[in-house]
Amino acid sequence: MDFGVRKMVVQVEEIRHEGGPVAAVPRLRGAVVAVVRNPFAGRHEPELQGAMEVLKPLGLEMTDRLIAALGGREGIDGYGKGAIVGEGGEAEHGAIWHVPGGYSMRERLGESRAIVPSAMKVGGMGATLDVPLGHINAAYVRSHFDALTVSVPDGPRAGEIVLVLAMAKGPRVHSRMGGLEVWQIKGEDGLR
Template identity: 75%
Template structure:
């Protein structure tokens, strides 16, 4: 059974109050939580990685709960995304372990979140950063919620570690004006529109 002990966690909150135009009625809030964990697969090839996804599910739920609390509760959270970096002794598939535990934890806790959770994965050295893509929780075609939040940890991931990240947002980009499906028009039946 794979083990992913957590070395450290950090939470980042952004309150966006201005984007060169008039001040919005309410600031946009974005948040991310990052965990640095040991990568039990680092340093060699393992054919069956999928059991590791089950072992990461409790961490996904813990990180989701912490991020929701940091954002002040579930109400108004309408954007999400996930990302992972495998350290140098790992591989991209090790970062992909985060697909199920990260995505499904947020969908479970946020209720009727129907849209696919946008994601990014890569291999990187210590101090590597990654853009966590964000999208609307119920409809992938809501352009006002296409966004990204950059995260990283100065002393991670080490060669035998993984950086695991979740991000959520409350509200669209400030002054979004690219048209398309508006959030209030979402039917949320198929995760697309």
């Protein structure tokens, strides 16, 4: 099974304000994208789970690149993942990314109990994907509900998959929707 990488892209955003006062600490959010060959394009493959093991090293490499781009592990408290499958594939080919993408981030980030939010779809070259973000330890922390839009102008080609990992440092700038606050996290079940 060959998921050869054609290219990687790293994007980082520094959000200083959203129309209100300038934040004391800007919010950082970023994504790392790998455009890979889809070995299942153009055919139905009944057994896909073995591919998750093959992609684990790529998940770790991508995680390390994104952590470095965000200035290190300290302060990363949001994450998400996603995939855009080229038209020669199917959405299930993007689901292959659940384990290698999510578990790689959890391994490198340390304590992270919340589910890694995810989005996937089939799309053509230049398709965008809104990758959902959530708090790494408590899914109910509203201040961390967000999405990061990613795209690759020349991908995915029909026989490719765009694999995405996303992370953030801090809540949305000007978050004021109440609910569970970061300081209230118990960290027992990944929810609260």
